[in-house]
Amino acid sequence: MANFIVAALYKFVTLSDYQAMQxxxxxxxxxxxxxxxxxxxxxxxxxxIAGTRAGIDAVLNYLRSDHRLTALEHKESWAEKMPFYRLKVKxxxxxxxxxxxxxxPDTMAGAYVRPEDWxxxxxxxxxxxxxxxNDYEVAIGTFNRAINPHTxxxxxxxQWVQEQSGEDGVLGKGRKVAMFCTGGIRCEKSTAYLRSQGFDEVYHLQGGILKYLETVAPEDSRWDGDCFVFDERVSVRHGLEPGEYELCRxxxxxxxxxxxxxxxYEEGVSCPHCHGTHTDEQLQRFRERQKQVELARKRHQRHIGVRI
Known part of the structure; x- marks a missing residue:
């Protein structure tokens, strides 16, 4: 049984006092x-954010008590262990x-498409x-037929949109465009940007990939691979089950x-993506950190920055 609820949330709304809210x-x-x-x-x-059921519900209720955030939506998944090791409000x-x-985005975003209709x-x-x-996210999973802008x-x-908006580009005049991202927030801006550039038929996946993987059965899916997530789970699959990917530290x-x-690949030090790109000083620091990780494992303790 899951011990922690992971809640992804966002809302575009004017918060003129955002500094005082921190x-x-x-x-x-x-x-x-x-x-x-x-x-x-x-x-x-x-x-x-992640926490117990009671903790997450309390924070969501706290946010929604602000009249500007009453309609705040969130998506939930789960983790057997806490997927974050600290709290940040930036x-x-x-x-x-x-x-x-x-x-x-609050007024110009494209048309929402439900996961069932995607x-x-x-x-x-x-x-x-x-x-x-981004490119590294696309590399581990994406939708069939999806174009990777390699950003x-x-x-x-x-800039990619500008380059591809000419007659010979993939966004040539009159094209219908469907866009997607992890949880929906990037598409609020990307679809609003396309509409500001004169694109009329612009759609985006409501709730993002996470909602699709939660909603659509694997046998009906157009998704191939894992979905990268920005916590210690690293990736999730259909049903929002944790994937098998790990992070290069x-x-x-x-x-x-x-x-x-x-x-x-050297655990905690380098991988095929970054081998040969670090200085000797960096490598020495990474190896010392990995040594501390190994010592923590032997003591059955958690070391910050290690997959849990």
Whole structure:
């Protein structure tokens, strides 16, 4: 039975007093023994937190007691052990960084498509299906027919759109576009951005990949692989069951069993993705950290930064 509830949440709404909200929110989450990361900005709130059923419910009720966040939606999954090792409440310029001013996701986002209706949309050959996540996320799983923009950060996405909007691009004039991301927040901005650029028919997966994997049966699925998540579970599968990926503690990229079998893999130090990119000083630091990890394992203790 799951011991911890993992709640992913976001809402685009004007929070002019977001700075004043930081400490009270931190204190309340801490009082409920809830951990994870919450981002506050003038444009809204975003984050993923984990705790007991009672703790998560208390934090969600606390947030929704603010009239601006009454309609705050969240998605839940589970973990057998706490997937975060500390609590952070951060102040940001954007709750998801695109770097384009005056995007208005609360009024300009594309049309929502329920997970139950997503297959029919992306099976349409006239629809361009775009994965708005970063390259390393796409590499471990995505939807059939999805285009990978090969971005290393979301701030690169607008440039990709501009490059692909010409007659010869995948976003040529008049195309219908379906977009998706992990939990839905990036698509609020990416679809709003496309609409601001003159695209008329823009859709996005309501609740993101996580809601699709929770809702759609594996035998009916168009999803192939795992979905990367930003906590110590690393990835999830259908039914939001934990996947088999682990993190490279040097570069923070997900590792498959094949990656770990590589001669370039050294636990806690390097992997096929980052081998040869670190300085001698960094390698020495990584090896010392790994030594402490091994000592903690022998004592049956948890070391920060180790998969649990």
């Amino acid at each position: 400490q009270p929110l931190f204190d309340f989450c801490e009082s409920q023994q809830v951990k994870g990361t919450l981002l506050l900005a003038e444009e809204g709130i975003n984050g993923t 102040l940001k310029r954007e709750i998801v960084t695109m770097g384009v001013p005056n995007i208005q 297959n029919a949309l992306i099976d349409d050959p006239d629809v361009v299906v775009i994965d708005t996540r 290393s950060s979301f701030s690169e996405f607008p 040097a570069c923070r990229l997900p590792l498959s069993a094949h990656d770990k079998a590589s001669e370039l």
